[in-house]
Amino acid sequence: MPPGLRLVEADLVEQLGVSRGSVRLAIDVLVAERLVERFPNKGARVRVVSLEEAVEITECRMPLEALLARKAAERVTGAEADRLRAHLHTMAGAVDSGDVLKYGELIQQLHGMVGEAARHAVAADLVGKLQAQLVRHQFRLSLRPGRARVSLGELTELVAAITDRDPDRADAAAVAHFRSVIAALSEPHPDPGGPA
Incomplete structure (x- = not known):
């Protein structure tokens, strides 16, 4: 709605x-x-979430996502690592085909998969509650030209760090991705004409 x-x-x-x-x-x-x-x-x-509030919510989400990435790198199973790599391949296909709506859905699924691999229910629950408030802003952000390609590069590094079982690198990749999201949200940009 x-x-x-x-x-x-x-x-x-x-x-x-x-x-x-x-x-x-x-x-x-x-x-x-x-x-x-x-x-x-x-x-x-x-409720209408202002752009300023969206930035603040993303700032709160960043350390939680970093924790989930760190725990996922420590706890990921071989089967989960394979699913993450396969999912990333599907995400790349969506970007290559220009299907930004599908790509946006796949990003959310990826974050869910990282949360599952992390096996940290409290952080995953808090992220879910914060994420629910940002859907409109994430949709608008995904419509910006070139943003999906930037995001894909950041999330590729995140998945690589997790599947390499490198907690420090996974933490840093999550922080870098969310800093990039905050910077993109903060940039003045005309409304791409998507639903509000």
Whole structure:
């Protein structure tokens, strides 16, 4: 649902086929996760995350992702390393074909795979909560010309460090990637015309 969309309980009940109580409970959970805002006497709406807040969220996410990368390099199995390499190959194919939407989905899957290999549930859960607030900004960032290729190079180094079982290098690669994301988010750039 796009940021700013008003959430009408009756519409959600009909659309989702659940009870009004279930909808209210779900909205309460989304409010607690900062994905939805509730306004007295006006209802709820999907929360709008400003660019400045997106940068701050990414700054918070960076050390958690570095921890996950470090732990993944320490704990990755041979089968997980093979899956990471194969996934990276799929990501390269998406970039080569210009399918930035697919590439964006594959990035999220890659971060999930790193989180699984890390076997650090607390950090992975915190990253998931932060990530959910950034979807709109990540989508817009992925539409910028050349950004997917830059990102792919950074994530290739991350996967190489993890599969080489080099925790220091994996940590550094994760930090470098998220610093690059922060720099790209901070650059003035015209709206690429994607959904808001």
